[in-house]
Amino acid sequence: MTLPSYVARRTLLGVIQVPLVMCGVFFLAEALPGDAAVTIAGDNPDPAIIAVLRERLGLNEPAWHRLGDWLAAALHGDFGQSLVGPRSVVDIIASAAGPTLLLAGLTLVLLIPLSVGLGVLAANREGSRLDRLITSTTLGLYSAPEFAMGLLIVTVFAVQLRWLPPTAVGTSLLSNPAVLVIPVFVLLLRPICSLSRLIRAGMIDAQRSEYVRHVRRIGLSPTRVRFAHALPNAVTPAIQQLARTIDWLVGGVIVIEAIFVVPGLGTTLVQAVAARDLPVIQGLAVVFATTTVLVNLAADVAARVLSPTAEAGR
């Protein structure tokens, strides 16, 4: 199959997948006990107030009816209003997307060169002390959950040593970039481990492959063999993992957002679910589903382009 027709087929699939995710999310959120009227009414609610709110928010309409209305409006680009506050869904998501994208973008910019570098370094010295050090460190860090690492690093570097601010509370991330250092560092830890280990394994395999042995036999320099021929093959499995990482980052890493007080997409999702704010949940589901489809499509295309052997094998 040619690349353009592959992309076209995958895009079409995505166009079907996103609305299916919407419907799934809608009915899952509907299945949660309670609704927005109950959460707005708060502690010790007056049942009469709940009834008025339910009527006003249109929550007495049948679920399929509300879903239909929402889908029809969404097709025209209207994602509706939040049920519990005065703001539009687009406004809420737009203001939460900034911090999340900034964190995700910075993490990726550092993640790719660092994990490739570490993976290649370890592969070249396979079995050496350096390789063992990298391997054991990455394995160790990979098994530490990010909330534990986050709290530990904050306690040591922000609270005790006072080198860096502990949270991003009350500042914008851009005006005070120092607040980004610890969250980005914590976000990097686990993906660096998984990616560099995949690249190390891929490099070792590639350097032993017939393909690389051939280019080595025709007399290319070791550096050229390594970076122009072995590495593109080695990164193919890592690209799929990178796609998963991007998806994870763009989804708003909820724990990291909570510890560092970053008002991003993850926090918005948690609050929307707690408030049973269906339009916001739906809007976020569109964002997350679209990202997943696009990132995975991009990863598959990149893998095909980078690794002709992988394509030949299909």
Add this chain to the structure above:
Amino acid sequence: MPYESVLNRRGFLGLAAAGATAAVLPGCAGETASSTGGQPRSGGRLRAAFAGGGAAEVLDPHKTSLYVEIARAKALFDKLADYGSDMTPQPRLAERWEPSADLRTWRITLRQATFHDGRPVRARDVLASFARIVEPGSTFRAKSSLAVIDLANSRAIDDRTVEFRLKRPYAEFPNALATIGTAIIPEGTTNFDRPIGSGPFKFSSFAPGRSFVATRNPDYWDGTPYLDELEIVVTNDEAARVNALLGRQVEYAHDLTPTSARTHEQSGQLQVHRLPLSNFQGLAMKVDRPPFNRPELRQALFHLVDRDELVRSVFQGSGQLCNDLYGKGYRYYAGSLPQRNQDLDRARALVKQAGAEGMTIDFDTSEASTGLKEAALAISDQARKIGLNLNVKLGTKDTYWADIAKNGVLASYRSGGMPLESHISQRLLTTSTTNNTKWQRPGFDALYYQAQSTTDEARRAELYLQIQQQLFDEGGFLWWGVSDWIVASASNVNGISAQAPANTLDWARYDKVWLA
């Protein structure tokens, strides 16, 4: 003048004295500040961290329900009254209140105060604010408290005098004026993007779920605030609030767990303020259905619960035990009743009398509030000793309060501070909107209405004792303890009251706070 014809002059004078007594108190309340670091000085910015509600947060003071919203409303707006540390109403925008002899007409004299845009606070603003809260179809939380006002027959006598006509005699009407969500807004306000109030701070900026900035109102009627600026930031994670305080990103952190309070108090890095009598915890037994329609079974629970153990384990010492009645330390509280303690033999005998030996009873709880679940598990353990199987069911925290209002028989319960009168009228009358123990007794209602119809203070106290005796003997609530509300501040923060329960006048009162 029609006014004179309605009001008996003697009645006015009699209660005006009671009003005057109350008016002296806020001065005292203000002086009880815990942290004193010399002479107060002006200047600086206080950053306070609260848990919040995300993108749904609003500045409409009539829609407040979260602590952070109440704190912001308090900075920008005033109510006619607010609760003192023992829950007696203290005059705020109301300079004084004078009831008629029949307690159905109340004349409120307003203080000379101005809104932030320079307009005076007038009687018309008061009437418009209350009309907005009670209008048909509104869903404001204070609606039920203000529903007693007959607004159609209430009026502005002049710019600074309001005459409220009530639907029934209501001796403690100022309680309603102090209810959360009754702020006075300028007449005709519909938009709260840049709110105008009469409070100690003027609005500067607001990003829902993130931060709120307000600047000092130099013309504030209750004295110019010391702080130049107040910033309230939102962080839902308790560890993040503490870290932000330790990392000097904020100077005040609201709502700490007893564990982190103890840890950091010892290190001396911050001041911990334990606001007493803030958060009552208990059980709600529905008296209208089996098995708790048997008073013996309710009494069995009264004698079962080991209150000391609960205070130790659930509050971790940051609180005190209660005597099953609501409102320990508040005005009219029946402190003379003997303290009940665990008495397993008596509890066993009562279970037997109720015919409930070996019975399994569902016990609803949730993580809707700190400690509910822990207390439920501990009480369920204690119940095994008397052959009762309390089957703890963990409900959804987001909808817990609405769920237990309708369903179940036994539930974990909590309440913030409010006057005894409000507790009774909101939860224990036949007509109460949140009567979660289903305590509906005409005789009991009559005692409440009598207490509200008498101008005789001593008689009212006596009626409150009778009311509480009934609840103590066979009520559906078992309030086993009341925990402190814990806030922490940086060492240079002064003027934080350590006596004020959460949500009272001196709680989150940033106009009296100053930085050394």
